[in-house]
Amino acid sequence: MSLIKQLDPSTILQIAAGEVIERPASALRELLDNALDAGAENIDIVLEKGGKSFISVADDGKGMDEADIKLSPKLHTTSKINTINDLNNLHTFGFRGEALASLAEVSTLTIASRQAVSEHGYEYSLAFGQESPIKPKGMNKGTSVVIENLFQNLPARLKFLGADTGEYRACLGEFLKKALAYPQIGFKLSHNNETSYNLAPASELFCRILDIFPNTPLQAFHYQQDDILVYGFCSPPSWYRPTRSHQYFFVNNRAIEWAPLRGQIAAAYGNLLPPGKFPACFIYVQLQPSFADFNVHPQKKEIRFQNERLISDCVRRAIRDGINLTAVSPTESSFSTSQASPVQQEPSVKREPKPFLYLPQKVYPSSGQKKQEAPSFQKSYRIEKQANLFVKTSSTEHTLSLAQKLLYARQAGQIFHTYLIFDEGLQVTLVDFHALHERIRYEKLLVQKNIGIEQRNLLIPQSFVFPKVDADLLEKNAEAFNFLGFSLTRIGETEFSTDTLPVFLDSSQAEVILLDLFHLMEDSPSFNDSSLWDRACKSIACKGSVKSGDKLSAVEVEALLQQWHELGCPQSCPHGRPIAVSWEKTFFDKAFKRLGF
Numbered sequence: 001m002s003l004i005k006q007l008d009p010s011t012i013l014q015i016a017a018g019e020v021i022e023r024p025a026s027a028l029r030e031l032l033d034n035a036l037d038a039g040a041e042n043i044d045i046v047l048e049k050g051g052k053s054f055i056s057v058a059d060d061g062k063g064m065d066e067a068d069i070k071l072s073p074k075l076h077t078t079s080k081i082n083t084i085n086d087l088n089n090l091h092t093f094g095f096r097g098e099a100l101a102s103l104a105e106v107s108t109l110t111i112a113s114r115q116a117v118s119e120h121g122y123e124y125s126l127a128f129g130q131e132s133p134i135k136p137k138g139m140n141k142g143t144s145v146v147i148e149n150l151f152q153n154l155p156a157r158l159k160f161l162g163a164d165t166g167e168y169r170a171c172l173g174e175f176l177k178k179a180l181a182y183p184q185i186g187f188k189l190s191h192n193n194e195t196s197y198n199l200a201p202a203s204e205l206f207c208r209i210l211d212i213f214p215n216t217p218l219q220a221f222h223y224q225q226d227d228i229l230v231y232g233f234c235s236p237p238s239w240y241r242p243t244r245s246h247q248y249f250f251v252n253n254r255a256i257e258w259a260p261l262r263g264q265i266a267a268a269y270g271n272l273l274p275p276g277k278f279p280a281c282f283i284y285v286q287l288q289p290s291f292a293d294f295n296v297h298p299q300k301k302e303i304r305f306q307n308e309r310l311i312s313d314c315v316r317r318a319i320r321d322g323i324n325l326t327a328v329s330p331t332e333s334s335f336s337t338s339q340a341s342p343v344q345q346e347p348s349v350k351r352e353p354k355p356f357l358y359l360p361q362k363v364y365p366s367s368g369q370k371k372q373e374a375p376s377f378q379k380s381y382r383i384e385k386q387a388n389l390f391v392k393t394s395s396t397e398h399t400l401s402l403a404q405k406l407l408y409a410r411q412a413g414q415i416f417h418t419y420l421i422f423d424e425g426l427q428v429t430l431v432d433f434h435a436l437h438e439r440i441r442y443e444k445l446l447v448q449k450n451i452g453i454e455q456r457n458l459l460i461p462q463s464f465v466f467p468k469v470d471a472d473l474l475e476k477n478a479e480a481f482n483f484l485g486f487s488l489t490r491i492g493e494t495e496f497s498t499d500t501l502p503v504f505l506d507s508s509q510a511e512v513i514l515l516d517l518f519h520l521m522e523d524s525p526s527f528n529d530s531s532l533w534d535r536a537c538k539s540i541a542c543k544g545s546v547k548s549g550d551k552l553s554a555v556e557v558e559a560l561l562q563q564w565h566e567l568g569c570p571q572s573c574p575h576g577r578p579i580a581v582s583w584e585k586t587f588f589d590k591a592f593k594r595l596g597f
């Protein structure tokens with residue numbers, strides 16, 4: 001008797017389904033793909049139990065008519081391609097027509113959809129392959145797809161699903177990829193009846209990135225070669241994470257796992273980063289669909305490029321430019337990428353990346369507020385600056401502070417990794433930005449004397465080791481350190497851990513500062529004493545400041561000047577070193593013997 005037999009269609013479908021739908025997160029990804037392909041502007045996602053019991057994706061896209069709703073969960077039904085050649089010019093996520101068919105076999109699938117022209121929508125449901133009759137349904141334009149009890153009919157698959165939290169995390173991963181790829185689309189996500197994200201449509205890509213990863217310092221980059229455009233944001237080398245949590249790579253808005261990426265990021269940063277640390281990199285590649293094959297992975301997670309070498313080079317150069325971005329005058333090009341040629345191929349995401357770097361403000365406004373928050377002071381000055389550059393208007397009654405004058409002036413670069421140069425027309429001013437930044441932090445810390453230094457929470461507690469004698473003293477004075485922003489707990493004979501740091505302080509500086517503060521405290525264990533408080537603030541302000549060697553973007557420089565102005569323009573750093581030194585034009589004219597002397 002023959003051992004080989006034809007499998008029945010339902011078994012074949014269930015096996016195929018396993019390739020496309022592995023877990024709730026892959027179901028979610030397919031539904032999001034469909035919503036985006038349908039031109040949604042807002043997408044609402046509801047999950048229960050990590051997506052294991054319930055996934056709903058509702059969009060306001062173009063919807064389907066009655067006949068298409070019934071066709072959509074049939075195998076190999078797609079509205080997106082007609083022949084294999086169409087894969088060379090793919091502009092949609094879906095094309096295989098198997099997601100809904102697979103889901104219909106392994107869950108209770110309910111599709112409700114309405115086109116704008118139709119008076120009402122329809123609802124169609126299939127429970128593990130068994131259809132119920134389609135029926136009319138009152139609803140808004142768009143489509144909602146609900147998946148209940150995924151894999152309930154496949155105990156073997158069910159067994160491989162993780163705990164709710166693990167499945168939820170995977171769903172969140174898919175959600176974030178889409179939210180980062182489509183900043184102009186509104187996304188909502190709730191899990192077990194709690195809202196996790198409510199992302200309003202963002203006008204700028206960086207607003208969306210900051211909505212999701214607040215307080216990440218971001219520098220824009222933008223690089224084009226031939227028909228390949230690479231743009232995005234990366235962090236300066238002084239900022240990094242212990243994992244790749246802040247690294248994303250998109251090709252034509254699709255999040256892709258691309259093996260060479262790690263190497264290219266590492267090569268771009270070179271030895272500027274400590275080993276085992278990872279910068280933030282949000283990289284977006286736009287290219288002709290024919291340059292890449294998206295059909296190499298059942299879940300379309302991987303990609304094959306026609307010319308992988310070229311893409312690698314472009315990505316590395318783009319990031320390099322982001323890292324190297326030097327201060328340019330805001331009236332000049334926003335980008336320092338010398339190689340970047342004008343963008344010919346407008347990417348589908350409408351955007352105009354701008355250099356943008358964070359300053360130690362506490363929180364970033366969400367994208368909705370972002371526009372109002374844009375420093376209007378700088379804007380108005382920028383406009384005036386063009387109108388009456390260097391012209392002293394007699395109507396100016398109040399005198400400008402030095403910081404304001406420098407906001408008028410042209411940023412003429414940065415030297416010795418320390419001094420910013422400002423060309424004021426008849427005068428040149430050099431600003432030691434390290435000193436300036438110290439001053440700003442110091443002033444902000446100083447005023448927290450009665451409430452204690454504001455803390456920021458660490459995701460992963462940081463630990464420190466002290467000699468035994470010091471450890472005892474430290475433990476006794478843990479309260480005082482709490483006031484300074486460290487919540488220290490002794491976790492061993494010589495070891496302490498903290499899950500907070502002073503708000504301005506980078507983790508990499510925490511140990512040095514803690515030691516410094518400890519030595520201060522040895523002299524007198526109470527920080528209520530004014531002079532001690534002052535010294536503590538100096539320590540935190542100075543060690544945590546922008547180090548000389550960091551490069552500042554034009555926007556960052558403007559923000560520094562703005563804050564300086566707001567503080568009343570103190571002229572020296574907390575240690576008394578001057579912040580700015582100026583020379584009249586005549587000084588140079590004399591030196592070059594252009595003027596009589």
Ligand code: ADP
Nearest residue numbers: 034038072078079094095096097098099100143
């Ligand atoms: P694919 O996306 O590969 O075409 P799917 O099984 O995911 O296959 O979907 C089948 C078809 O159902 C799609 O081609 C599309 O025409 C339609 N469809 C699915 N989801 C939606 C949606 N959210 N809005 C409008 N049409 C949809």
Ligand code: MG
Nearest residue numbers: 033034094099
């Ligand atoms: Mg699809």
